[in-house]
Amino acid sequence: MFMSFAVAVLLLAPNSTGTGSGLEFTKPSESYAFVHQPMEEWEAAVRAGQRPRTNVAPKDEVHRRAKTWCPAFAVENQSGEELYFLALLCRDALNWPKARAAIEQYLTDKQQPHGPEARLLLAAVEVSMSELDKSWQTLRTVLEKDPIGSEQSTMMDSLIEGEADKDEATALVWAKERYSALVDRAKSPIPNAPTISYQWVVFAGIDLVHRYYLFGKSDEAQRVLAEVNGFKEAHQSDVRGWASESLHWANMEMHPAPPIPVRKLLSNASVSELIRKGRVEVVSFFFLGCAPCMSELPALNDLQKRYRKKGVLVADVTTYEANSSVEPPTHSAIETALNKTRLKKAPDLRMVITSDEAIANYGVVGFPVVAVIDKGGRVRYMGREIDFDEGEPVSRLIRRLTDE
Helix, strand or coil: CCCCCCCCCCCCCCCCEECCCCCEECCHHHHHHHHCHHHHHHHHHHHCCCCCCCCCCCHHHHHHHHHHHHHHCCHHHCCCHHHHHHHHHHHHCCCHHHHHHHHHHHCCCCCCCCHHHHHHHHHHHHHHCCCHHHHHHHHHHHHHHCCCCHHHHHHHHHHHHHHHCCCHHHHHHHHHHHHHHHHHHHHCCCCCCCCCCHHHHHHHHHHHHHHHHHCCCHHHHHHHHHHHHHHHHHCCCCCCHHHHHHHHHHHHCCCECCCCCCCEEECCCCCCCCCCCCCCEEEEECCCCCHHHHHHHHHHHHHHHHHHHHCCEEEEEEECHHHCCCCCCCHHHHHHHHHHHHHHHCCCCEEEEECHHHHHHCCCCCCCEEEEECCCCEEEEEECCCCCCCCCHHHHHHHHHHHC
């Protein structure tokens, strides 16, 4: 969380702390403001539509400055809000032990204006120190009394998924605890605690449904799914957009994948049909004007090469209508443009043009969307995850399905 502070440059001031750089600061908050000045200037230029000094955010400069200033302040000499800013400063310096010491000391104070942010910061630092159990204990406190939004939800997703890579049973327990805590808070708001939007309950429920399926607990998955569907019906103003979309896909999981007719195949290898039993399939829905779709093409290509010997089929699927911005918008011109992109970015990939109805049957209204189909022809995952590196959730699911 970036805070706006005037940068105090105190030259040889009494009781100041220096680093030999010619700059002197008396407080961690002053140093933090100086450390983040390059980032704030860069972001301000981007917001104003101006060209920043560098094409990418100056994170290296922030890290360099933080490494200089984190050692300048002792934890035991700070109190109150300055402990919080010292923790932020040392986080940017990647000095995890000192960041943790500062934030733990801050959280012992009864006055904690940054309490929710501090607990989230502590959880992140504990993850960075590979202390996942401690991090989950911290996030339990977040679940009990702090605001829940995209930052908290993403942190919990990452932590649970990280644990699943080592111990799926523990990850399932954490997913259950998260869902139960959010349901309880949504149904019975806690005095003096922020209210919980049902969209976060739905997201947590969807994750739990998926993990129950992976664990072979279909009855439990169906029970939670029915409950989550009920929350959507009762709280439609909360459960919209991505929450509603993700719930639609959760309802497809473990059910037969809708057919994808091949109107045109662009590939160096033949394929008579998609969604065929006996093989794992990864289908990415895309169109040419979609920047994230284009960026995922090399990753999909690598995925196909990595799993080809295991019989996995990876295909990019689109429609003529989705690519109607191609000039001229004829079928021939669209096919030429698609094939040119395939040969340049993903020559090992099957590129399929299908019908608009097929896309609609998968509930796709935005791109890219990825579907993973198991050997039984059932949907096992649908979502917007486009990271297919080894160890990532979708890649681990594919590896698991190939071994079933």
